Structure formats: structure tokens, C-alpha cells
Amino acid sequence: MTTLMRFRLRRLSWSFLGVALLAAVAAIPLRAEPAAGDDPDRPARRILQRWIEVIGGGPEIHALKSVVYQCKVVYTQNIPPIDLTVRSTVGGQYRCEYQVPGVGELVQAFDGLVAWQQNLALGFGLQSPTEHQLNRLVADFRSPLRVGQQYPRRTLLPDEVIGGVTLQVLEMNSVDGRREKWYFDPKTGYRMRIEVLGTPQRTVMEFADFRRAFGAPVVEAHLIKRYEGEQKVEVTVQSILYNEAMDPGLFTVSAGRMQDNREIERMLFYNAQAMGLAAVRQVRSRVTEQAVKVTTSGMAFTSKTYNKQPNLLVVEQDVPGMGPTWRGFDGKVGWAWSEVQGYREMQGPELRQILGEVDLAGPMKLASQCPLRRLLGEETTNGRTLVGIALATPQGPAGDFYFDQKTFELARVETEVQAGQSGKLKVVAEFSDYRPVDGVLIPYRTVFTNPAMRMELVVTSVQQNVDIDDALFVPKRE
């Protein structure tokens, strides 16, 4: 599974489950029935109320205290399926456990105060507000009781025939601006389908295999399919268990981890500030020239990088024996050309890697890009005290980063980089000779080492906010 695929997998699983599980038990608030002629919402409300009744009824949902969902998430793309367990309490605590092939278990949890996440190998960190919000939606099994507030405007639309079956259709408008069409089977009362409106890609969810859950008289869909553009995700709910006693320790986080995390947050924050996070936002373009020496093979060449915000990049090199080579990103396509290898467009991890080069502020976004961290401790190198932090995304390790304890400069990274379309190389990168350029701190000397090679890069010139013709970024084929 490629890193990019993993990334997509995770985003899909969240966005999917956040809506799907929520939708499976959504209920309608009851209010006094006005006279039919005065109430345009009444037809829609009647459909929703019937749906609530067939899935168990408002009082039964209100009586739910906890839930454990066990699911298998299957993708049509070439991605291995993942297992997901969600535990949640009526108090709002939750714990989502993802079994991701090749990565292991990723836990995202909330103890009522702190929304955290952890992978035993990759590290610990806090969830982003967006992730936490999505998790709360997934885990909020009594959310049906709030559907009336979430979707205050509902409109009955003409029936539609979907898959040979005539379904009743409601347009649902949420308080946060989402528009959806909900489809109900008039025979069973179940909600069979949701279509999200106003999105760039057609997004549809289908519900099937309605069965009663364990532990409470509530019926839920056990098979949910989500289509988004070309992508399809299928969630099989293997079991639902309500009102099981929960160990509070499942949701809590240790004080030691929180202390480490505070130290890591502090280091990453000051690193971003020291590197010039504020100043880099003022940089519209950058032209960097470097002298490159591969000391293990006696090779020397020059490299010139053109960056233009928001997303244009070209790197020119003249490598002895290879001739001029170019690679870049034109805003849509990552590409590379050389006389001996020809032209190619980048895909997958290689594309993701060049996208990382496109963003001039990228090196200062470690905190947001790498939510999982481990404190590696301190070491003294060349008289400097370095603080080591292992950084990772939920898809895998980003590397071991060593920061100067006093200056907060990044001194060394030990990592594995993408090499070409499908290669991986372990490297150690050492950064030094930091110099400010218009308020942005740039390492003027970088040394890469790998058992097979050693490469030194020295910045010979940096110009920022220079005019660069967009034509420079057009992919070169000859």
C-alpha cells in the first residue's frame, strides 16, 4: 500500500464513517403536531418519524449508554482492508481503533478533556480539531436525538426510482450548510440512501442488511457502501453491542505522555518560529542555486530550483554524464525529464514528495504534518545539545528529527526517502550554516549520507520575490 493510498484510506474512512454511522441511527425530535395545512414540514417529519420507529424508537435510542462497533472497511482500490473498532459512552468519551496493515493499530480517543491519538510504534499526539470533530460524529450514537437541530430545514421531493425501487426523497439542509438527499423505502421505512449535494465529486451512501443490534432493541444497517467519484468504500458492520460496561482507562492518557507531548509541541513551535514561519508567508517566489558534490563518486554539479507560490516548481540540474535534467510541478502534474530517461509524470509517493517541495513553508509545518511523535531524548553532538523527536503521520514514520536545544534549528534528520517512482533509501541529512534570507532561515549546507553515498549541497545563492515567468514551469519533454 502506498503512502498516498494510506492517506486517502484514512481520510475516506473518517469522512465515510462520520456520516454513515451517524446516519444509521439519526432520529427526529418530537414536537407538537400543528394542523396539517399550516405545517409544510409535516410530510418530511412523518417519513423521518416512521424511520425512527422502525429502527427502534426515540426512547430506546435515548436509553443507550454505550456502544461498541466492530467493522471491516474494504476499498475497491488496491488497498488492503482495515479493521475498525469504535467504543463510545454516553458521556462523550470515545476510542476508535484502526488496524492498518503495515502500520499497526492506530488509536484515536477522547477522555472528555483531551482528544489524543497513538500508535505504539509511531508515537503519540493530539488530534486536530477536525479529526476530533469527525470522531465525535462517529461515536455519538445518540445523535439521532439531535437530527432535528442539525437539519432544521427539510423538504419532501418527488419520489425517485433507484435500482428499480421507488423511494421517498427528502432534501435535508443542515445548520452548517450541508445539503443532502435522503431516500427512504416506503415499504420498510428504512433510510436506504444519502446523496450529498453541492460537492465537486458525486458522493453517495447506500445502506443495506438491516439487523437488530445486541444489547438494545435498535435496528441498524450492517452494510454501508460509499461512492465518491471513482472511489468506493464498503463497510461491513460485523457486530454492534450496546450498553456494555466500559473501562474508563480505555479513554484516558498518561501524564507522562502528555508531558512529553508538551515538550515536543514546544520544540516544534519554536522551530517554526525560528525558521521564519511568519516571514515565509510573505515569500511569493524563490530561486535557489546549489553546488552539489557527491563525494563518494567524485561528482560535482549545480542545481537551480525555482519556486513560485502557490504551487509551481522546477529544479534544473546539469549532472555529468546525464546532461541537463529537469523535474517539477506545474500546478497539476509532477514531472521529470532527462535525456537518458525521457519524460515521465509522477504518481503516488513520488508525487507526494514533490508536492512537499512545492510548499516553501513545508519545513515549518512539521507540527501539523506529523501528529504522531516520540521523544527520543537528548544527545550532545559537536558541543551542541540536540533534542531528538521521532515524527510520524498515521501512515508511517517521517523520520527521527534532531533539533538544537538552544536555537531550535533542525540539525539532523534520519529518515527514508522516496527515490524515483518506487525506490526507498535510508539517509541521514545534516543541516548547518543556517542564514536568514528576508527573515526566513535557510540551511546553506546540507550533507546526505547513505551507506552507498555521501552528498554535500551548498547554497550559493538565494533570491526571493523575484519575477518568474510561468512558462518556466511548463513540463519539458525534449
Next chain:
Amino acid sequence: MRRYASMLRSGLALWLGAAGGLARAEEPKAAEEKPAAAAPLSAEEWAAQRNETFETVWKTVDEAYFDPTFGGVDWAAVREKYRPKLEATGDKPALRSLLQAMLGELRKTHFSILPREMSVFTPQERSRVGTVGLGCLYVDGPMAIDAVDTNSPGSLAGVHPGDTVLSVDGIEIAPLLTRLEEAGVMPSRRGLYLEQFLNGRLRGPVGSTVNLVLREAGGTERKVDLTRADYPGEWSEPMGDFPSTPIKVEKVCSPEGIGYLHFNVFARKAMKDIRALLREVPADGGLVIDLRGNGGGLTVMASGIAGWLTDREFSLGTMHLRQGHLDFTVTPQRGAFLGPVAVLIDSGSASTSEIMAAGLQEAGRARLFGEHSAGAALPSLFKALPTSDLLQYAIADVQTPQGVLIEGQGVIPDETIVTTLADLAAGKDPVRDAAERWVKAERQRRATAPAAPAK
């Protein structure tokens, strides 16, 4: 970090698979060495340089060798074995021999010491590597002349294809072969070694002479003294510590649309001619790529050439380093030739040639003709040593997409065709003939095959 990742690959992109294609002359005798204006070293200076060179060689291999187990060789013990012998090395040739013996303990190709004095990095240094215009081929026992360049010293001396080389500068070939056989060297590797040896002996400073004892096709033995001349063609660019090498590209597209491409080294300067031919061959034509005698070169160029032969992405193989791996991914190029392709190989086809041949064969993109290849396919780098000699050292092993290690095994052609002395003497090339016959038949088959139903 990401910012530099592609550059990092560029740094490694020049792994060179030259097993036999280097413009390297046979190691000069000590008396012949003429270090360029360098002041003679004192005994202490020589000892220091010698020791530093020894340590550099050992340490470079220790750090970069692709297999952390060294294939079962105790590399630390090897150091201890050879270190005491260092004091006895009084000059560079002796040191080279010692280092070569140490590297030989690894029993892998692509580990060698190249004399700087016989390496070419500038146009002025090209006179160090002159030619007699002869190509040699291992023909299941004898070493034969298989090519004689027009107007070359060899041609002017009346040397003909099919002549057997009995000795060079007084060194008899037959005992060398016997020694290789006794050492258990596989036949294709024997060919590589003998071809490397003989080619090395044939090269030398322009104006110097080489003595050959030949047996002509009629059985007559004769002795010829050939004076080495300048290489008439282009040379590759040096790549860091990787020296320059003469480039020979033969390309022709017959009136009936069959392209023939023969090149001696994977080098950037050859790519222009190669691309020109690939564009010239008509879409309904055929192509024969002759990699016989091609000892390798720029490894990534194999993927580049293969990209002109396909409309789908595939892999030629994977190189495995000590830490990490790189894939020889083939990316289709616009206007690629998609007709039948035959590739010719022999025991002189090594390294990048083997990677390309094996990858195209496994992908079903080419049919291979000729003889078992050398089995010498380790991507390597060159490093200047304190003595100014060059260390060639392998940094990776190569596996085909189906998991076959080429090193030590070689590539087996789909159709094994052996070139005989009689073929050479008669000016015949049965391998090329068979390949062209197949290409024509395949082209005919495709032309008459029912069109695939439209989707």
C-alpha cells in the same frame, strides 16, 4: 527533507554497471609508468599514502557493500589477512595487486582497482588508450577476432574475423582458459574475463605496439605487431571519478523497415543516435538491438531506452542497496516503437546490458538471441584513491522482476545460437540473422493477425 530527495537520487543515479566496457588498458608494468609530473614520494610519504589507500579501499567496501553479511565473507578478517602484506608493496602496481587480491575475496564482479595513468578524463588523456581496431570474441574455447575496423592497424596488418588469438604480448591464451576452467568459473564468465583481458591488452598508449600470434582460418599461424592508434570516434563524458570511454554506435534501418542498433556502452552521448534510430523505424517495422560485447555503463539508461519500446509502464528490475532499494521503472515515451524487438547477447554482454535484456525478456517485450550473458550485473561507483588510482566498487545487487539475481547467473537467451570460428571467417553473423528472421516473421504474423475487437 523532501526538497532534496530527488537530488539524492540524482547522486545515486549514476551507478554504473560497466563490467567490461571501460576504456581501460591492461595494467602497465612498473617501468612503463610515467606519473604526470608528480614529484617522487619519499619512503615515508609512500608508506602513508599506501596505508591510507588500503584503509580507504577496505572502509569504502565495508560501508557500502550491499549485503551486510558480505555473502559469508568475514571482511574484517580479510583486512587482517592483507594488512600485514602492505609493507611489502613498494610501488603502485604492487599495491594494486594486493588490493585487487583483497577485493577478489568477495568473489563478485565490479570490484577493481583501475590505474589512473591508464584512465581517461580529458581529451588530452585519450592518447593513453589507443586502439588496434580489433574486436575479440570468446567462441567456446578459443578467443577469436570477430570485428576488424576499416583502415585500423589491425585491418592494415591483414587481420581477419575468424582469426584465433593464440597469444598476446607473449601471454598464451589457452593456459588462461585452463586456469579459469580449473577455478570453476562458469563458461559465460570465462568469456567475459578473457575478453576483458584481451581487450585490455589490445588497448594501450597511442603509438605503442602489441604483439599477437594468430591462427588464420586456414590453419596458418602468424605473428603480427600492431601499433595502437587514436580511437576514431566519440568518447563518453567522464562522470565524476568514472572515466571516459570510446563510444561506438552502429545504426541502420533497412529499406524494409528493420532497424539494427549496436552500441558498445550505455552512455549519454549514445542516446541521441539510439533515439534517432528508434524514431526512424516504421511503426510496422522491426528492431534488433545488439548488446553483444556491451559491458554496461549508465544503468538508468536501460530504463530510458526501454521506455521507447513500450506503451505501458513496467520494471526492468530492482537494485538492492545496503539500506534501501531503487527500481528500474520503465516509463512509456510518446511515439515509442511497439513492433517486434529482438535483443542479441553474448558472454561480453554484462551489467546494464544484462539488466536491460533480462527486464525486456521478462516483460515479454523482446526475444533474446545469442549466448548466455556474463552474469556480471552489480551497479557500482568509482572513487579516486589517495594514490590517484580508481576504486570501482559495487553498491547494489540487481534482481529481475521475477526475483532472479543476474550476478553470477547471467541471462539465458530464448534462442541460443553459437557463433563459430567458421561463421566469423565467412563473415556470417548467425545470431543477427536468426534475430532478423524472427523479427520479419513476427512482423508478418502481426500484419496478418485478425484485428482485436474494438472495446
